[in-house]
Amino acid sequence: MGRVFKSLTFQIIVTALLIVGVSMAILSNRLIVEFQDELIKKENETLQAIGSQAVDRWNRMYRELSNSYKFDKLSQNKQNELVSIFLSKPYYDYINVFKDNFPSISIGYQINLFTPSLVYLTDGSRNPLPRLTVALPLKAGTQTIGYLVVDRDMPQVLAPLQRVRFEAFKTSTVSIGLSGAATIVLLTFFLIRLLSLRRSVVRLKTNLDTRVPRGGGELGEISRAVADLAHSLKRSIEEAKQTEALKTLGIFTTGIAHEVRNPLTSIKGYASLLEKKLQGRPEAKYIIPIRNEADRLELLVKDLLTFGRPAPPQPVEFDLRGFFESMGELMAQQFEDGHATLDLQVPHVMVTWDARQTEQMFMNLLQNAIQSMQDKNGGTVTVTAKTEADRVILEVCDVGVGIRNEDRPKMFTPFFTTKEHGTGLGLPISQKIASFHNGAITYESTEGAGTTFTVNMQRIINPDV
Secondary structure: OHHHHHOHHHHHHHHHHHHHHHHHHHHHHHHHHHHHHHHHHHHHHHHHHHHHHHHHHHHHHHHHHHHHHOHHHOOHHHHHHHHHHHHHHHHHHHHHHHHHHOOOOEEEEEEOOOOOOEEEEOOOOOOOOOEEEEEEEEEEOOEEEEEEEEEEEHHHHOHHHHHHHHHHHHHHHHHHHHHHHHHHHHHHHHHHHHHHHHHHHHHHOOOOOOOOOOOOHHHHHHHHHHHHHHHHHHHHHHHHHHHHHHHHHHHHHHHHHHHHHHHHHHHHHHHHHHHHHOOOOHHHHHHHHHHHHHHHHHHHHHHHHHHHOOOOOOOEEEEHHHHHHHHHHHOHHHHHHOOEEEEEEOOOOEEEEOHHHHHHHHHHHHHHHHHHOHHHOOEEEEEEEEEEOOEEEEEEEOOOOOOOHHHHHHOOOOOOOOOOOOOOOHHHHHHHHHHHOOOEEEEEEEOOOEEEEEEEEEOEOOOOO
16 A cells, blocks of 8 residues: 555656645635625615615605704704604604515614604524625704614625525535546546656666657657667767777778778789780780779778778868869769759858868768669759858768668678679779868658758868867
């Protein structure tokens, strides 16, 4: 039982029910108080209206007496004596009859000139406390000689309120029950998602490939943030491993490249001598594949040296638009051979980069784009650029065959290639060049629809940093 009380589910449900219950109680009490004030206000106005009728009757009786005996010519004592003689009995009789017309109220008056001076007509069966009372002055000319009192039992006044209280209690009980049920359902749904997320987070400790449940709302945002964090952490680990592996590989390949370059130079030299000696003879045809393969090996050695021991960048300022226009002219024949066209959507932006390295990087990306569209009989390679703060974001987009899902994790792995004569170093070298410019290369691809490589680099780099 202790575990139940300590569980987050139980605590949240109880808290929610308490909030709903207290809120409904406060709201009901406020409505009842407002209704009670309105009832008392209306009843007070009613008693005022009833008492005003009896006061009006007194005023008429006094005026008739005053006119008959010409009070304006009599002394005050004489006036008081006449009021006591002629109005005491009639007004008492009137009040008795008046009371019969309003059985639910009590009425009375106090006039010191009368005998008895205090009259109060009420039903003795009624509860004398509490009462709602209205007192109105009775005047003889300008002089107040007494007061008329009209009142009513408060329980009678508030009788409708008891019914309202009962209805409010029923409504509150039903509302709390429905709200509680809805709250439990919603919280159960919420907690199922929360517990699912918690289980996924626990599994992430040992397996960063664990699928994190997605969804809408704040929990969905938390899930996406956790998934993104896990993905970033996994990528960082993989990049760290790859960086260490590439460092070792770079040292290794640089040594091999140096060892291969000298024999390769000899092979090319002897192949040239043989070509001259065998000129015009049938055996000369065997020299062509030797030279072609030697050229391919020389290109591989060059890439190995670039990858294993890249030169530090030598940044210069140049216009990005002009840079790509020059590249378009330089690669015009390659675009023509691949039945491709170049669409430049690059603004005139001044950048400070290593022009030779960036030319190599974008030439690799453009060549990949042209080659990916050869199986689709060409297409358009679109290059776009935009600036964001101190960075430049460029995209090289083709409409080629795209990248297969199984090849995507290996795209920047050295020596991985899908081309017949590729070295598998073009993208790794390009990624290194981007990193020298405080940037990175990413890509998005749809198999059969094309690929977009995105280069995000700092607009101005400092070679000393």
